[in-house]
Amino acid sequence: MNPIVQCVPNISEGKDLDKIKRIIKPLQNQDGFKLISYEPDKDYNRTVITLIGHPDMMIKPLLKFYEIASHEIDLNYHKGEHPRMGAVDVCPFIPIQNITMDDCIQYAKKFGELIQNHLNIPVFLYAMAAQKPNRVLLPDIRKGEFEGMKDKIKEKEWFPDFGKPEIHSTFGVAAIGARMPLIAYNIDLDTDNEKTARQIAKYIRGSSGGFQYVQAGPALLKERNHVQVTMNILDYAKNAIYRILELVKIESKRFNVHVTSSEVVGLIPKEALLDSLKYYQKAHQETFDKDMSLEEVTKLSIKYLQLRDFDIYKIIEANL
Amino acid sequence: MNPIVQCVPNISEGKDLDKIKRIIKPLQNQDGFKLISYEPDKDYNRTVITLIGHPDMMIKPLLKFYEIASHEIDLNYHKGEHPRMGAVDVCPFIPIQNITMDDCIQYAKKFGELIQNHLNIPVFLYAMAAQKPNRVLLPDIRKGEFEGMKDKIKEKEWFPDFGKPEIHSTFGVAAIGARMPLIAYNIDLDTDNEKTARQIAKYIRGSSGGFQYVQAGPALLKERNHVQVTMNILDYAKNAIYRILELVKIESKRFNVHVTSSEVVGLIPKEALLDSLKYYQKAHQETFDKDMSLEEVTKLSIKYLQLRDFDIYKIIEANL
Numbered sequence: 001m002n003p004i005v006q007c008v009p010n011i012s013e014g015k016d017l018d019k020i021k022r023i024i025k026p027l028q029n030q031d032g033f034k035l036i037s038y039e040p041d042k043d044y045n046r047t048v049i050t051l052i053g054h055p056d057m058m059i060k061p062l063l064k065f066y067e068i069a070s071h072e073i074d075l076n077y078h079k080g081e082h083p084r085m086g087a088v089d090v091c092p093f094i095p096i097q098n099i100t101m102d103d104c105i106q107y108a109k110k111f112g113e114l115i116q117n118h119l120n121i122p123v124f125l126y127a128m129a130a131q132k133p134n135r136v137l138l139p140d141i142r143k144g145e146f147e148g149m150k151d152k153i154k155e156k157e158w159f160p161d162f163g164k165p166e167i168h169s170t171f172g173v174a175a176i177g178a179r180m181p182l183i184a185y186n187i188d189l190d191t192d193n194e195k196t197a198r199q200i201a202k203y204i205r206g207s208s209g210g211f212q213y214v215q216a217g218p219a220l221l222k223e224r225n226h227v228q229v230t231m232n233i234l235d236y237a238k239n240a241i242y243r244i245l246e247l248v249k250i251e252s253k254r255f256n257v258h259v260t261s262s263e264v265v266g267l268i269p270k271e272a273l274l275d276s277l278k279y280y281q282k283a284h285q286e287t288f289d290k291d292m293s294l295e296e297v298t299k300l301s302i303k304y305l306q307l308r309d310f311d312i313y314k315i316i317e318a319n320l
Numbered sequence: 321m322n323p324i325v326q327c328v329p330n331i332s333e334g335k336d337l338d339k340i341k342r343i344i345k346p347l348q349n350q351d352g353f354k355l356i357s358y359e360p361d362k363d364y365n366r367t368v369i370t371l372i373g374h375p376d377m378m379i380k381p382l383l384k385f386y387e388i389a390s391h392e393i394d395l396n397y398h399k400g401e402h403p404r405m406g407a408v409d410v411c412p413f414i415p416i417q418n419i420t421m422d423d424c425i426q427y428a429k430k431f432g433e434l435i436q437n438h439l440n441i442p443v444f445l446y447a448m449a450a451q452k453p454n455r456v457l458l459p460d461i462r463k464g465e466f467e468g469m470k471d472k473i474k475e476k477e478w479f480p481d482f483g484k485p486e487i488h489s490t491f492g493v494a495a496i497g498a499r500m501p502l503i504a505y506n507i508d509l510d511t512d513n514e515k516t517a518r519q520i521a522k523y524i525r526g527s528s529g530g531f532q533y534v535q536a537g538p539a540l541l542k543e544r545n546h547v548q549v550t551m552n553i554l555d556y557a558k559n560a561i562y563r564i565l566e567l568v569k570i571e572s573k574r575f576n577v578h579v580t581s582s583e584v585v586g587l588i589p590k591e592a593l594l595d596s597l598k599y600y601q602k603a604h605q606e607t608f609d610k611d612m613s614l615e616e617v618t619k620l621s622i623k624y625l626q627l628r629d630f631d632i633y634k635i636i637e638a639n640l
Contacts, residue, residue, distance in 0.1 A: 209532040209558030238529030243567070250566045253603035283573035 003099035026064035032057025045080025074170040086172040104178035122163035126177035183233040184265035197227040242276035280304040323419035346384035352377025365400025406492040424498035442483035446497035504585035517547040562596035600624040
């Protein structure tokens with residue numbers, strides 16, 4: 001059986017659609033893996049790209065993709081709501097089928113070395129691929145962002161895992177890692193007050209005492225004219241989506257604002273949705289069928305989690 | 321200015337009121353501190369005793385109290401819903417006014433040594449007074465309870481801080497510590513299904529990914545014929561009561577049960593109540609007055625937190 005990984009590079013460009021298309025070109029119509037989606041966000045000025053398939057087949061096209069990004073994106077001129085330190089900001093390998101986490105860590109190392117050798121970009125290995133404890137959490141590495149990294153990378157504890165302690169003058173640095181599937185999840189509020197989103201994010205995230213596996217912050221979506229609580233759910237088995245969404249609704253009350261919708265960026269495992277549907281169906285005294293079709297999962301998830309811009313192909317299992 | 325501590329010994333007897341009165345006799349009508357309350361619980365078979373005053377004045381009466389407890393309580397015959405390992409199970413010193421945490425740690429050590437010397441009871445120092453990392457969290461020390469402690473205490477990593485590695489045959493072991501004020505808080509459910517309370521406790525507590533400073537478990541109150549989610553809130557500034565209560569209400573929905581009331585065992589800082597009242601009053605678009613009287617705090621807390629068996633003297637500040 002072929003090994004299948006999910007690979008989710010994020011590039012620091014979310015506005016110029018032509019440029020984005022030029023950068024992702026090497027990832028399209030390739031043998032052995034699929035470009036599932038690319039999701040540009042103008043406010044974040046960032047695009048999340050999702051690949052699924054055989055990791056061996058991804059390596060060469062990914063290298064080409066990094067090379068084009070290094071020509072097309074100059075971080076000295078980049079502004080956006082999402083923190084970033086590289087033109088291709090992060091690139092995690094995620095085990096999906098017939099492959100272990102250890103294998104994914106090896107792919108991250110191999111690919112990180114390749115990037116450094118061919119493009120002279122300094123590389124940090126992060127998450128499960130981290131070689132030092134201070135590199136497990138991406139926000140720790142990224143603290144100070146592109147602008148701060150010029151000096152930070154010269155501190156001994158922040159020497160890169162591959163390459164010299166000096167940023168690439170336009171690309172910045174690359175973070176390459178291996179991790180379990182996480183869920184990038186955002187909850188929309190009907191206010192443009194960023195302080196409200198910041199306060200609610202603080203109430204729910206692990207670093208300030210909230211849900212342990214939730215990293216959350218505020219984001220102002222100028223295009224849409226409202227804020228959202230933006231988060232990564234690092235362990236959806238322990239921090240279920242419904243629980244986070246319902247708590248955000250509770251906290252919203254004190255600010256007299258409302259949750260209008262929510263969104264999943266990238267892919268989401270079926271299991272994570274079923275877990276929340278089980279809650280809502282039981283709470284509504286409906287019958288929960290764990291063997292429901294992916295179409296049904298999609299329909300009910302849109303209803304109960306108030307998902308916008310969602311369809312069946314956002315579910316990992318629909319792409320296998 | 322005199323230093324003021326709160327001291328909250330818990331004894332493993334909650335049924336025999338005459339016995340309880342004999343044990344707490346040395347703590348009554350003393351100079352320099354007040355016996356604020358003693359709260360026997362038949363289901364827990366445990367009594368929480370609250371003292372407030374000058375720590376120097378408490379030491380001698382507390383020693384006498386331990387001595388009587390060691391005669392009156394035999395843990396070989398103790399059954400109750402609350403885990404326990406000693407006749408006086410725990411005894412924390414809590415800084416309230418004109419005293420530092422370091423001072424309280426010193427009182428814990430001094431008193432622990434005294435107990436060991438006079439009564440030959442092995443003593444574990446816990447929480448901020450812990451001398452080893454495995455003794456910071458009380459549940460880690462208490463795991464296995466009285467019955468398991470006979471063997472556990474002989475393992476090198478569980479040698480007591482004072483005394484020989486052998487339990488007192490009837491008393492068991494003592495845990496003496498220093499900590500910030502915590503809130504012992506229980507939420508009542510209208511079901512007698514302990515599994516429901518266990519599941520909800522798991523969703524909310526830090527050890528399984530929930531709120532970081534919440535330790536929670538299930539308890540069946542046979543006398544009252546319902547279960548409760550029983551918890552300690554170790555840092556109420558980070559894990560507000562209202563947030564925990566509201567999340568328990570959310571989780572209850574999936575089991576088709578309801579929160580009927582909640583209770584504070586021992587004392588609670590005014591600040592913790594104000595923090596929740598601020599939430600509820602804002603959510604109800606009422607005016608929140610942070611300088612409201614303690615009577616008003618009491619009234620509104622009973623209303624919004626659905627507190628039972630609550631009065632103004634459960635608020636620390638009403639006893640100073």
